[in-house]
Amino acid sequence: MKKIVLHVGMHKTGSTSIQASLAGYRDGVFEYATLPPVVKAEREHAYNHSFLINTAFDKDSKRVGMLLRVGVVANDFDRVRVQCRDALEACLRASEAEVLILSAETITNFDLESTQELGVMLRQYASDIQVYAYVRDPFDYVKAITQEAIKWGHAGDHLHPLSYRNNFDHIEDVFGAENVSYRLYRREKLLNGDVIADFASWIGLKKDPAHRLEANATLSTDAVRCIYALNNYPMFSSGSGLLQSSWRELVGVLGQLFPGRFEMPARLVAREIDVWDMAWMEARLGQSLQLPPYSEQDMECTGLKDWLGRTTPGMLTTIRRELTSRGAEVPENASLVELLFQLYLECIRSNSELQLDYRKFSADRYLERYPDVRQAGLYPFGHYVLHGHEEGRDGS
DSSP: OEEEEEEEOTTSSSSSHHHHHTOBOOOOEEEEEEOOOSGGGGGGGTTOOHHHHHHOOOOOHHHHHHHTTTTTGGGGHHHHHHHHHHHHHHHHOOOOOOOEEEEEEEGGGHHHHHHHHHHHHHHOOEEEEEEEEEEEEEHHHHEEEHHHHHHHHHHHHHOOOOOHHHHHHHHHHHOGGGGGEEEEOOOOGGGGHHHHHHHHHTTOSSSSSSSOOOOOOOOOOHHHHHHHHHHHHHOOOOSOOHHHHHHHHHHHHHHHOOSOOOOOOHHHHHHOOOOHHHHHHHHHTTTTTOOOOOOHHHOOOOHHHHHTTOOOOHHHHHHHHHHHHHTTTOOOOOOOOHHHHHHHHHHHHTTTSSSGGGOOOOHHHHHHOHHHHHHHHHOHHHHIIIHHHHOOOOOO
């Protein structure tokens, strides 16, 4: 191949839509890389090269947690990393395209050593490597990435930090600043307001992607508040595929129940913004980044936990109505977080095709039958979902 196009995001700049829409793309010059899903849980997202490339090269300790969440046990970490490297190298070796497209937004989180190792492998197959990155205005980025972190479990009082320089310094060092192109991700700045068409035009694709997918739509403030409340509630979790699919369903249901956009006070975000870091990115973009003005509402907010801990009068009513529509018995004095947890149990029930039905489960009877669960201090239904059902224990 003559060239590799390396699309590195940033996060929350339409990367998933670009990846899903380019899956299978070929036009005689460009080809979107087909990388096999090494881990079963990633099969439906194989168009996103992040998991495979990150697992192959990233040495960050957070990668361990991600592997556990997709069901990889600790003893298999090294084997899976080798499989990921082999899969990438096999794709590079087999490609007959003039230009191969790789897309992995979390390369921006790599340390220097990991970025160098990736660069060494890619240069074995193409001497010309061009890196493309969309960037967001600081407020929009921190707001979007904080929402994403909450969606997948963040329960703290801090926002996701932003440093353009930390994201791209290593990439510029390894691939050369002259080979890294930046573009501002604002809807009004994109071609036809469409990131897929904009990216296709930017890198010079010969034809428009055959299929288009708009993904990762934003959640409303109330939907995020519900998820944040549940993140602070004692939950049971593991690398279980059932729990992952149930959580995704729950997030989708909350998005439907509480439509709208996610908002945060500008004052909360301001503490995460470094004006010198902004200037560093502005010099590369050749244009100014924006920060919103404060409002009266900003002055009243003391922190993320304060902002997301606020509930509206209709939130309990809406969740109750959803549970009732599913045929569930709703406790009369249940709090918002208890109702949300019951809705999560409903999602587990529907995803397991009623084999794991909390409505028919007796926690007291389960603990009485299996004192080892009581002695371990485990949540009874959680133990039944993760272990007891497969072990043949009786949950009725």
